[in-house]
Amino acid sequence: MDMEDNWLSMWNDRYREKSYAYGISPNQYLKAQLDQLPAGKVLLAAEGEGRNAVYAAIQGWTVSAFDISIEGKNKAMQLAKANETHIDYKVGPLTELNYQVGEFDVVALIYAHFPPSIRSEYHSHLSSLVKKGGKIILEAFGKNHLPYRSQNEKVGGPNDQAFLISIDEISTVFKDYEIIELTEKEVVLSEGTYHNGVGSVTRFIGVKR
Secondary structure (H helix, E strand, C coil), rough: CHHHHHHHHHHHHHHHCCCCCCCCCCCHHHHHHCCCCCCCCCEEEECCHHEEEEEHHHHCCCEEECCHHHHHHHHHHHHHHHCCCEEEEEEEEECCCCCCCCCCEEEECCCCCCHHHHHHHHHHHHHHHHHHHHHEEEEEEECCCCHHHCHHHHCCCCCCCCHEEHHHHHHHCCCCEEEEEEEEEEEEEEEEECCCEEEEEEEEEEEEE
């Protein structure tokens, strides 16, 4: 198996478990941002089992989501049904999913750690999907995270420095955005089985010029 096959297999195995890997409650950073905005169209990248997508749908957003894992989609659709709401969830490579330029008010990347070989391409593609005046909302493990993971594997996150997200990378890729927040900071995570403990995360909110 090549790297991409291994990557897909890992996520399918994780999402095949009965429990929700990162819980069914939304990421708190994303929730805080969405709660301040009027509902519109949102795209959740690498959305996994749907906790953030379902929350947004409950709040009245028109929700699109994608992931490479069919097992993640299956769990997300179960969660949406349990909450009597609807999300549009696609499975496959981002570049083949036919989202439209300027389609979304918000694109959210919550622990969307794409492989380094495609990350810049994906970030640029996602940027093109945000309408003028729309927002990128991002939370992901930052470049300072590995020592935290070494002390406590339960905090989760990649164990490869190349998969971690730097402030410099974000400011370069999303250079057409007014920066509302861009920082790496220590946070306490309590999200399902795989995000528990203190870690270092990069957070970004940008408004497209």
